[in-house]
Amino acid sequence: MTAAEPLIAGVELGGTKCIAVTARGREIASRAQWPTGDDPAATLATLADWLTAAHTAEPFAALGIASFGPLCLDPASADYGRIVNTPKPGWSGADVLGVLAGDLDVPVAIDTDVAGAALAEGRWGASQGCPVHVYLTIGTGIGGGIVVDGKPLHGTFHPEMGHVRVRRAAGDAFTGVCPIHGDCLEGLAAGPAIAARAGQPAEALGSDDPVWALVAGEVADCLASLILTLAPHRIVIGGGVGQGQPALLPLIHQAAARLLGGYLPGHSLAALKRVIVQPGLGGDAGVCGALALALTALER
Amino acid sequence: MTAAEPLIAGVELGGTKCIAVTARGREIASRAQWPTGDDPAATLATLADWLTAAHTAEPFAALGIASFGPLCLDPASADYGRIVNTPKPGWSGADVLGVLAGDLDVPVAIDTDVAGAALAEGRWGASQGCPVHVYLTIGTGIGGGIVVDGKPLHGTFHPEMGHVRVRRAAGDAFTGVCPIHGDCLEGLAAGPAIAARAGQPAEALGSDDPVWALVAGEVADCLASLILTLAPHRIVIGGGVGQGQPALLPLIHQAAARLLGGYLPGHSLAALKRVIVQPGLGGDAGVCGALALALTALER
Numbered sequence: 001m002t003a004a005e006p007l008i009a010g011v012e013l014g015g016t017k018c019i020a021v022t023a024r025g026r027e028i029a030s031r032a033q034w035p036t037g038d039d040p041a042a043t044l045a046t047l048a049d050w051l052t053a054a055h056t057a058e059p060f061a062a063l064g065i066a067s068f069g070p071l072c073l074d075p076a077s078a079d080y081g082r083i084v085n086t087p088k089p090g091w092s093g094a095d096v097l098g099v100l101a102g103d104l105d106v107p108v109a110i111d112t113d114v115a116g117a118a119l120a121e122g123r124w125g126a127s128q129g130c131p132v133h134v135y136l137t138i139g140t141g142i143g144g145g146i147v148v149d150g151k152p153l154h155g156t157f158h159p160e161m162g163h164v165r166v167r168r169a170a171g172d173a174f175t176g177v178c179p180i181h182g183d184c185l186e187g188l189a190a191g192p193a194i195a196a197r198a199g200q201p202a203e204a205l206g207s208d209d210p211v212w213a214l215v216a217g218e219v220a221d222c223l224a225s226l227i228l229t230l231a232p233h234r235i236v237i238g239g240g241v242g243q244g245q246p247a248l249l250p251l252i253h254q255a256a257a258r259l260l261g262g263y264l265p266g267h268s269l270a271a272l273k274r275v276i277v278q279p280g281l282g283g284d285a286g287v288c289g290a291l292a293l294a295l296t297a298l299e300r
Numbered sequence: 301m302t303a304a305e306p307l308i309a310g311v312e313l314g315g316t317k318c319i320a321v322t323a324r325g326r327e328i329a330s331r332a333q334w335p336t337g338d339d340p341a342a343t344l345a346t347l348a349d350w351l352t353a354a355h356t357a358e359p360f361a362a363l364g365i366a367s368f369g370p371l372c373l374d375p376a377s378a379d380y381g382r383i384v385n386t387p388k389p390g391w392s393g394a395d396v397l398g399v400l401a402g403d404l405d406v407p408v409a410i411d412t413d414v415a416g417a418a419l420a421e422g423r424w425g426a427s428q429g430c431p432v433h434v435y436l437t438i439g440t441g442i443g444g445g446i447v448v449d450g451k452p453l454h455g456t457f458h459p460e461m462g463h464v465r466v467r468r469a470a471g472d473a474f475t476g477v478c479p480i481h482g483d484c485l486e487g488l489a490a491g492p493a494i495a496a497r498a499g500q501p502a503e504a505l506g507s508d509d510p511v512w513a514l515v516a517g518e519v520a521d522c523l524a525s526l527i528l529t530l531a532p533h534r535i536v537i538g539g540g541v542g543q544g545q546p547a548l549l550p551l552i553h554q555a556a557a558r559l560l561g562g563y564l565p566g567h568s569l570a571a572l573k574r575v576i577v578q579p580g581l582g583g584d585a586g587v588c589g590a591l592a593l594a595l596t597a598l599e600r
Contacts (some may be wrong), residue, residue, distance in 0.1 A: 083566055132455035146529070148448055155432035155531030156566050156575075163563055164525045167467050180563045215325065225464045225525050229446070231455030263480045264464055265370065265384055266456050275456075 005201035007060040008298065009054060010290025011047055014113065015027060015140070016086060018043060019287055020050045022060055026284075026291050028161050040083075040094035046184025048099050055104060061286040062107045066116030066286055067096050069143070073154050081110050087179075100260045109260060109297035113137075114159075115145035115152035116289020117279075118269060119238045122147050125280030131235035134226065136161065136278075138219065146230070150296075162186035165240075166221040170215055178208040185275055187223050191241050199202060207247035215241075216251030221278065223252065224259040238279045252276060306361040308598065309354060310590025311400055313367040314413065315388060315440070318343060319587055320350045322360055326424060326584075326591050329343075330354060339393035348399050348495075351374040355404060362407045364593030366416030366586055367396050371444070373411065373454050380408050381408075382585055409597035411445075413437075414459075415452035416589020418445035421536050423592050425580030430533035434526065436461065437541035438519065446530070450596075462486035466521040467515055485522050489515045491541050502540075507547035512557075513529075514546055515541075520555030523576065527560065527567060537581045552576060 005024040010020040018036050022029045032050050037043045045051055054060065070086060079241040081097020101108040111119075118127070118135035126145070127133035136144045142162030153159070162286035163184045177196050178187025193204040197209045205211060223235060237249060255274060257269040267275070274285050305324040307331060312319040318336050324327040328515050332350050337343045354360065372379035372388060381397020401408040418427070418435035427433035427447070436444045442462030446453040453459070457573075463484045478487025487493055494502040498511045505511060522534060553576060557569040567575070581588050 003555075012355065072565075120435045132453070144529070148453065153432070153448065153530065156562055157531040158535055159530070160564060164558060165467055165521065165527045168463055180561045209301060221465065222525075228460045228464045229444070229452065229526065229529065230459070231457040233456055259465060261480045264457055265372075 006298065007058060008062050008064070008291060009051060010064045010066070010284035010287055010294050012053070012113065012290045013047075013062070013065065013096060014286060015068045015095075020046060020047050020054075020288075021291070022054050022058070025292050025295075026120075028287070030264045032288075035228040038090045040091050040096075041099075042206070044096065044099040045095065045140060050099060052103060055106075056193065060106065062109075062294040062298040063101060063104060064116065064290040064295070064297060065096060065100055065108065065110040066289040066293055067110065068159065069112045070160070071110070071112055073158050074156070076278045092298070107280055107297035107300060109293040109295055109300075111152050112143065112145060112158050113289060114143045116293050117238060117281075117285045118145035118147045118236070118289075119152065119292035119296060120152075120233075120281055120285060120288035121279060123200050123295070124210055124288065125234050125236040126277050127280075132232045133234040133236070134230070134232045135236045135238060136223075136242070137239035138190060138237065138242035139214075140191050142190045143241075161222065161226075163169040163188070164222050164225070166218045169217050172214060174214075185218055189218045189241075194241065196228070203244055205245070207245060212245060212247055212251055213255075215283075216248055217255045218256030219226065220252050220259055224256050227237055227260065227265065229277075231264070231267075232275070235278050237276060238285055249276065249278065306598065307358055308362050308591060309351060309360040310350070310366070310587055312413065312416075312586035312590050312596050313347075313365065313396060314586060315595055318347060318488050320347055320354075321587055322354050322358070323584040323591050325595075326420075326588050327352050328587070329589070332431060338390045340391050340396075341399075344394065344396065345347045345494070349418035350404070351402060354373040355406075355579040357588055360406065362594040362598040363401060363404060363408040364416065364590040365396060365400055365408065365411045366489045366593070367410065369397070369412045369458065371410070371412055371458060371461070375458070375460055389568055407600060408439070409593040409600075411452050411593055412443065413586055413589060414443040415445035415447070416593050417538060417581075418447045418536070418589075419450075419452065419592035419596060420581055420585060420588035421439045421492065421534075421579060422450065424588065426536050426577050427534040427580075432532045432535070433534040434530070435536045435538060435543070436519075436523075436531045437539035438490060438537065438542035440491050442539075444488045446532075461526075462490070462520065464522050464525070466518045469517050473531045478587060479563075485518060489518045489541075492501070492533075494541065497563045503544055506544070507545060512545060512547055512551055517549030520552050523552065524556050525558040527556070527575075528564065529566070531567075536579050537576060538585055543578060548577065549576065
């Protein structure tokens with residue numbers, strides 16, 4: 001936040017818009033934004049040109065890229081830093097890392113937008129001081145980022161928590177909207193699923209709409225499994241749906257407590273209210289995520 | 301494995317028996333075994349006396365303790381190294397770490413039996429070279445250990461994967477045997493649940509018994525969620541039930557592939573057969589786990 005901090009750069013590559021910034025810490029020095037087009041070569045070239053110009057004007061010390069996915073994040077793979085198998089037209093195979101970082105001789109870190117958001121919440125937001133923490137976005141889609149000891153957790157692939165299957169409420173016959181799984185979490189509880197259930201968009205639904213209890217139950221089913229597996233110190237619920245309806249988070253707390261059944265020490269309803277929380281950062285979660293990734297690259 | 305390796309000590313504290321060893325690597329130098337009684341003070345004192353005598357005879361460089369749980373593993377807690385809230389009579393609150401390590405001036409590591417087994421599989425067995433790997437035991441109970449970059453993963457608590465809720469096969473009305481959750485994974489698919497379903501013990505059931513498809517489906521439901529969350533490089537299935545019925549693992553592979561629906565790159569049926577595997581170590585998984593923990597303490 002001070003002039004003594006090094007200048008860094010970040011790119012948030014989202015499904016509809018992309019943003020490039022330079023910053024010190026998360027204090028933005030310069031910023032540009034474009035729509036994410038159907039031609040990845042053109043979109044990425046625009047971003048790369050902006051980065052090159054910014055770097056020429058005042059060199060930055062590291063670059064962070066927070067991108068929509070799925071992404072190949074295995075450094076040993078020939079596809080490292082590329083988009084894989086996305087339904088977004090034209091983007092499957094797009095070489096995000098290669099084009100954006102190719103000409104820059106600085107440390108670069110690339111990860112999913114949600115891993116970036118998780119890192120940012122850990123550095124500046126609601127997950128500060130937490131050794132194990134998660135960021136779950138519930139919006140047009142559902143995705144999660146997991147951070148362990150300051151590092152995004154990946155096995156052979158990054159988390160795809162939106163596609164976890166969840167248990168259904170008794171009698172709920174909604175078939176779900178995920179083209180692959182039908183009733184995975186994203187297919188049941190993301191924005192398009194809520195709209196399909198309710199016949200109107202999530203943001204038009206009142207806090208007493210019965211859809212929220214279903215959504216909360218499904219999200220909580222996923223979170224209860226996550227808690228029994230990782231017991232994160234913090235789980236931040238972001239995204240347009242996650243943050244749009246104030247009634248949702250308390251319903252998630254109640255459903256998670258009911259599912260855990262008091263079994264796990266330290267996970268009473270009161271404790272769950274401290275574990276499962278709203279983001280500490282505002283609307284710039286994506287950009288902050290890219291900057292947090294840049295700082296990770298710098299510190300590596 | 302060579303005489304040049306330092307002498308280390310390990311304690312496997314199981315629900316029915318406990319074993320203490322000294323070893324170089326995992327080559328046992330001395331070994332003793334006792335039943336785990338209902339009086340933790342007496343059982344732990346016997347173990348502590350053996351350790352003290354062994355250390356006096358030939359000093360060991362580190363101690364690893366692989367214990368049944370639940371265990372408090374938060375070093376900042378006053379309960380660190382104690383058993384918490386166990387249904388095992390008398391053992392709630394037992395100070396495993398304090399009694400066993402109290403008089404020894406050596407590095408000590410304590411973790412769950414399954415975290416130890418996971419570490420051992422990573423060091424010597426089926427998970428060698430894997431950055432993210434899991435050990436899931438299916439026996440009298442179900443439990444999991446997760447290792448990330450050579451370190452057992454804990455958030456505010458160690459994994460309790462046996463209590464994850466899973467989706468049921470259509471029409472399956474078995475209510476489950478877990479006293480807390482009913483139909484969590486352990487309540488549906490561990491040995492006592494299989495016996496309750498089938499009317500006879502798991503080891504008496506033929507490979508074509510229809511119970512195996514149900515068990516495989518429930519285990520696979522948990523593993524599919526785990527894969528979509530952590531994408532482990534390896535998942536080792538151990539335990540009396542997990543290793544007792546050769547037909548089970550192929551059924552788990554098929555069910556997991558069906559549940560993942562081809563969505564996740566690198567998780568075809570053929571790939572899942574390489575990811576979800578039998579243990580590489582034999583019957584001494586518990587002792588190997590304690591020794592792997594001792595080596596972790598030594599290397600820290």
